[in-house]
Structures are given as C-alpha cells and as structure tokens.
Amino acid sequence: MNPLENTSRQEKLVVVGNGMAGIACVEQILRHSPKFDITIFGNETYVNYNRIMLSAVLAGEKSIDDIILNGLDWYEQNHIDLRLGVRITDVDAAAKTITGDDGSVTHFDKLLLATGSQPLIPSIDDVKKDGVFVFRNLDDTRSLLERARPGLKAVVIGGGLLGLEAARGLQVRGCEVTVVHLMDWLMERQLDSAGGGYLAAEMNRMGITVLLGLSTSAILGNGKVEGVQFKGGGTLPAELVVIAAGIRPNVDLGHKAGLEVKRGIVVNDYMETSNPDIFAVGECVQHNGICYGLIAPLLEQGKVLAATITGNKGLKYQGTVPAAKLKIMGVDVFSAGEINDKIDGSEVIRYEDPTLGVYKKLTLKDGRLAGAILMGDTADSHRYMDWLRSATDITKIRKQLLFPDAGEDGGLDVAQMADGDTVCGCMGVSKGTIINAIHEKGLCTMAQLKECTRASTGCGSCTSLCQQLLKAVAPEFQEETKKVICKCVPFAEDNLREILRSQNLKSVQEVLEIYGNSQGCEVCKPALSYMLDMLWCGGHQEDRSARFINDRVHANIQKDGTFSVVPRIRGGVTSPDELRRIADVAEKYKVPMVKITGSQRIDLLGVKKADLPKVWADLGMPSGQAYTKGVRMVKTCVGTEFCRYGVQDSTSAGVELERRLENLFTPHKVKMGAVGCPRNCAEATVKDIGLIGQEGSWQVVVGGAAGKKVRKADLLITVVTTEEALTAAQLFFQYYRENANYLERTYDFVERLGIEKVRKETVYATDEVREALLERLRKSKALSRDAWLERDEPKHPTQFVQIEPLERISV
Amino acid sequence: MSTRKWIRAARCEDIPLREGRAVHLGSRVIAIFNLGDRFLAVANQCPHRSGPLGDGIVSGGMVVCPLHAWKVDLESGQVARPADVASCVETFRARVEDGDVLVETPLGPEQECGVSAPPSLDEREAICAG
Structure with missing residues (x-):
C-alpha cells in the first residue's frame, strides 16, 4: 500500500505520552475502529510499562522485562508510528501541529494529550545535589538501583504510597532508611491517624525509621548530599535522598494549546477539552475539580475518551471511587472511598487487634458504604470495593460488615459474584468478561489471562481472584507456582537468588536482617543456607545455627535422639577390608542395628552424638551424605564386568x-x-x-x-x-x-x-x-x-562433645 | 516443695550463638540456648515425643524440635505449634556469671507441667536415610 495514499484517507491521531493512560486509551480506540493513522510520542526511551510496578522493580520482586505492558511488536502490529525519546515542546492549535525537542513538526487531525504528571518538588534549599533523586520513571528506578547498597543512609521525603514503597525498596537493597513525613501520620490521604499509627509500627518492625510532622528545609552537603535539614533546626545524615512528596499534572502543553487549564487540563464528562480537536486523558486532566493519580480512574477515562474520539460519543465519565493499596510485601494496607468520618450523617464501624496488627474501619452514610480502611487483613477489599462502586444497600448485612461471610472457598467468594461485578478495578474487567475469555480463547494460565483480558496487569491486587476464576472455570487450569519462602523472608526464591547475588550477601543472618524479620525459622534458615552455598559455589559464610541438626553433626537424627551413620560406598561396590572395619565399628560402639539400605549401602543405627567422630575415624570412609539434602548415591548393576x-x-x-x-x-x-x-x-x-x-x-x-x-x-x-x-x-x-x-x-x-x-x-x-x-x-x-573430616577440625569445640557441668550436683 | 540451687552448668563459649546444648544436671537433661543477648534453659525434652530440643533450630525466642517441628517458647516453655496443644516444657532460670552460664536447678523430682500431648499428630515427613 502506498503510505501517502494511506494518510490522505485516514485521520491522523497524534498521542503525546506513551504511558499507561495514553496507551490504554489507544487500545480502546483500536477496539472501536482502526480508522486513525496513529503516531505516539514518548519522552522516555521505553515502550509502555507498568509504572505502578516500579516499586516492585526497586524491591527486586520484578525485573524490568516483567513490567512491560506493550512490547514493540504491539506497536508494529497496530501500525503505530512510535517516536521514543522525543519531548513535545509546543502545540499550535490553529495550525494543528506539534513541535518536538528534536525539531520535528508533526501535523495532527486529532491530538490526544496524555502527558501525565511530574514529581512535586517542595521548596527545599539546595535541592540540586548529587544523590538527590525522584522516583517516577524507569530511569529514576535504575539510578536508585545503581546507588543503593547495604549500609547506605537513605532519606525518603514523603510518607505517602510512593514514598513508602520507595523506602521499602531501598531497605530491601540494604540501605538504612528513614522516611520523613510532613504530616502527623503516614498516608494521610488514605488513612486516619489510627491506621497511620499501625502502618508506622509496621514500617518500624521492618527496620524503617519514620519521622512525622517534619518539614525538610534544606539538603546539606557540598555538591554531594550529606544530609537533610529540618525547619526548626534538626538535621539527619543522608547519602541518598528520594523526594516523593506528591505529583503535579503536566499541563504545559494545555496552556500552549490555549485550553482551559486549572490544576489539570479541564475535561468534561466526555473527556473533551475546550478545543474540539484536542483531547486529554490521565493524570494531566482535571475532571469535576479532581485530578486523579491512581490507575483505575485513568483507564475509565480512556474508555470514555475512546468512545468520544471515534464518533461513538455517549459514554460518560462520572468520576471514580478512589482506592489505593500499598504494594509492600507483607504489609497489607487498603483504603477506598471517603475516609473522612466527620461528615454529617456518617457512622463509623471499627475493629482493631493491636497484637495481630489488624485494623479495620468502615465509614457508612445513608445505609451505604462510604469508605473503608483495612490494615493487616485486606482479604475483603474487593467486596468493599464492589459495595462502594455499586452503592449497595448494606443495612441488612450490617452485623457482618467487618467480617463478611466467607464463601465456601475460604474468603474470596468468586462464585457469589455477579457476572457484572468488577474483578480487576484497575483495568475495569468484570467477572463475565473473564469467564467469556476463558471459554472462548481456551485460557488456562494467568499469563494468558493477563495477555487476553488485561485483568491483573495494574496493581495486581486481584491476582488471587483471577486465579480462582481460572481454577473454577478453565478445564485445564495450570497453576503458576511462585511461592515465597516463608513469612520470615517474604520473597520468591528466584527473586531472592537474584537479590543475594547482586547484593553480594554471604551469610544467613545478614539476609534475615536486611530482607526478613531478622529471626528466621526452621523453614527459611536451611533454605537460605543452601541458597548461599550454591550461589557462592561454597564460598559463603557457613552458619551452623541456620542448619538442621543433621547438617550440624553430619548424621541422621533418629526418634530417640541418637544418629545413624551411612558411609559412602560408591556405586555400592565395597571390599572385604571395608566390611570388616564396618563390623568392628558396629561391635566396638555397640551399634543396635546394622542394616543394608535400599541404596546399596550399610546403615549403622543408634550411634550417640558424642561417638560420631570416633566412629567416622574408625570406619576410615567418607560421609555418604545420607542425612542431608545433597548427593546421596549412584546405585549400579554389575554391567559388563560380570553380567552376561x-x-x-x-x-x-x-x-x-x-x-x-x-x-x-x-x-x-x-x-x-x-x-x-x-x-x-x-x-x-x-x-x-x-x-x-x-x-x-x-x-x-x-x-x-x-x-x-x-x-x-x-x-x-x-x-x-x-x-x-x-x-x-x-x-x-x-x-x-x-x-x-x-x-x-x-x-x-x-x-x-x-x-x-x-x-x-x-x-x-x-x-x-x-x-x-x-x-x-x-x-x-x-x-x-568430606563433612566427616570435621571429626578432626570441628566447626565448634562442642559440636559433638557432651558438655559436663562445671560443678558437681548432689541430688 | 523442692529446693533449688544455682548450678554452674557450662562456659558461655560452649554454646554457640543461636544454638542450644544439652547438659546433664543431676537427674535432668537441660538444654541451654544462647540467644545473643541472653541464655535460656528448658528441659531437653519435647512434650510431643521427647525430641532433643537442644538440637533444634532457634527462631527468635523459640526453638523448633528436630523430630516433628513442634515449636516451643523458650521463655514460657509453652508449645506454640501446633496451636491447639496446651502443653509445655519445664523452664529454668539462667544467668551469666564470670563467663559461665548458671542454671537454677531444682534438687527434687521433675515437675509435671501442663497437659500432655494428644496422641494423633500431624507429623512432618521423616528424613529418611538411604
């Protein structure tokens, strides 16, 4: 096809902004009709990625590849002209052109502004210093990853969602992190003071220091950051500072295009601006007085805009119930709706259990749920979201509000949801849509479901719901197992392997202190011990306290506390001399049972711990590792040597x-x-x-x-x-x-x-x-x-020795 | 009522950090644990099947029995896992003096403590030799 002919026939849609809001809107436009010739400008150099998940990248839970939403092939398949690394600096609304910082001038028939927002930098003196960062895009994340290292003193200015997630990410990388927050409690836009208190306690428990009610007045240091100074005089040493004090809509192009601009670019319910050929979506717009900074509203706006711009005007955007979930593994925080309970006529229902760290508060108004705060237990968040969105009359179920009836499947009552109920609030995907997709496309994995419906590709909080739907509906459901090691170290093993490698960590206790609860348990300690041994090819710091007793004394503990000894008999081939020694040992140490194992070896059962080194020495054979997660044996037949x-x-x-x-x-x-x-x-x-x-x-x-x-x-x-x-x-x-x-x-x-x-x-x-x-x-x-050589060089003087009291005891 | 006596049970360095060691004190076997900031002592016998608690993995202020992973609180002696079991092990006061760990040991017969374990239990997969 002749491209010139093509453009003359098709209307030209130019999109400024290659972020989540812009691309989600383009995806919707493509669903309506492919009548546009589309060009997309992005000032970053990446394809569309999931910005919400940057904190997961910082924390090592996801790789950069994991958070890509639209790969280059998507742009190609949809014949989109993608221009990356170009910042649009001017709009000429009359001439219908835009100008880029590369000097390019591009004509448009319809212009879509999806310019997003930028970090709000509070008025702090000397903010431009080496070591001061914001946390907004992939490049910021990369810079932070390059800087972060164990022991580095980091200060995060801002205790909102983003600030806390950045703080956890840095702490996971080993930094000593302090969060400095201007307000009297954390996440004050989503939580009340009690909820903020619980959250601060959780952050402290993880090893993050929280300072409240402090206004940062200056960044200290000569060229390079050395600390922060607070209004009133106090200072805090810092080698790295992250400013996460909020966002500001990018409205510059709105001004240049002569649009009505307040805090954001003003749009009506059809997502139209004051210019009929220019549209705007996402964080850069203001609808009904509100600028949204969360994902769900932006996607809803995109749907409406797509209808309007493709000539299917009718769908209206009517605002979104704000909902937020803190994405820190192990810290469950959910907030939605109106959390201010001082409004006339509102009632409050609360539940708290300080020991468990659970706090729930619901705000009701006119028999309907108006807002919800959940800390420590967010299992019911989707239910509250549905009640909020659909303004369900809850007067009849008031008694169960805080603990809604668990479904038969243990809480997430996917079966009880109506087809129209929303499963994924971010992407606006209903239960019915997911079920249809599963049936029609034969989906059987989460990856396929994400790809096909986009569900669970936003904040990820509906993942378990989606999984349950798949399980219930897909005939050939395949579970993707990515379990965390245990509660002490809430990371999937493959992620943790990467983190430990990149952070050069070599001892179990170090890992527990930086990435865990610093205590560990019988599940994670041996797992981490193995992981470190494997990662450093045996060059780790061995910590026997993190090993199971079998791996402390190189023998298999039996039900009576004695041990079994299995020497290595390679391939099951032994000799009269070896057999004689084994017999002698069995007699000398009065071994209660000598048994031929299923692995062509000989087991001496019932040996006392204190006798182990002597038994090994007398055997003069290496350890058969029959007590450990390691190489047991190779069982052989006599092969060509004797067998005919x-x-x-x-x-x-x-x-x-x-x-x-x-x-x-x-x-x-x-x-x-x-x-x-x-x-x-x-x-x-x-x-x-x-x-x-x-x-x-x-x-x-x-x-x-x-x-x-x-x-x-x-x-x-x-x-x-x-x-x-x-x-x-x-x-x-x-x-x-x-x-x-x-x-x-x-x-x-x-x-x-x-x-x-x-x-x-x-x-x-x-x-x-x-x-x-x-x-x-x-x-x-x-x-x-050979582990049994520790008989001569024990790891610890009392490794095998029975300790005798230092004084005699007379009974 | 039995009399109790502080017995010089072991040298501090005999017990490695975050590990336990068993010591015979009179008729009792007592497991002493080094938690870094303090030493704690309990009977070296899991209330479940008498497993040697001193050989367990320490998890904070708890120890996990090496036989079937029962979890015992070293301060109170209470069984913390399984959650529905109300038994406990005998605990002994311990203190450090001149680099030695002293354990307050009763000189009478062993104390009965709490309710004994129920018979049917969810045992972990045994570690098999072979």
Missing part, C-alpha cells in the same frame, strides 16, 4: 558419577542410578538422574521418582560415550542446583519446567552456557569436602 547381558560398564560409570558429584549439596536429595542394559536392575528410570546403557550408547534420564510419588524419568539426551553421559548428568545436576526451589525434588522441578525447557537450557544450550554451568560446578566441587 551387560552392554555398558555401568559400575565404573556409576562410581565415577558419584565421585564427581559427592559432597555437594542440592535443593533436595539426589539419588542416582546407572544400569548396564535396559533390564534396569538398578532402577535408573526412577532415579533423579539415571544412566541407562544400551548397545553403543547411553540414555541419560532425569526427574524419576520411586518414593511418595512414582514417576518414570524423562529422557534428557542419548549420547555415545560414557564421558558424554557423565557431562550431561553434570549439566542437569548443576542446573537443578541453581534453579530449583529448596526442597523441590527433581521430579517436581522437571515437571514444573517441562523437559523441553530443561533440555534447551542444559544439554542443548550454547557452548558458553554449558561451559558456565560446568565451571560453576567445578568451583563448587573444588571447595567441597
């Missing part, structure tokens, strides 16, 4: 595999097998890693199980030589170490990722990737050692 059916030397291969991997730790135990023919006598097909010999080749299989679950292993690769088979096993082994969640067996891991992905990222990965995996394995192996 054997076609591969499985015994030697198994012994060599065990030698290469022994003494290493893994997310869960790793049991292996090597068989010399497909008869599979050593059961390699139900092992975590199996080598199956066949005529002229080896099959390497992974993810098998014969425990609580029985699963046939998946084929990783078929190779010719034994060395190739061993390398493939090592690649998978290290990949599992690096990517599985703690306590995730290979069979769950392989099933979760899919064998195709595993193959692609191990045996079929590029040379560099494979070599890097093997190199990290070599490094870990080089630092690993």
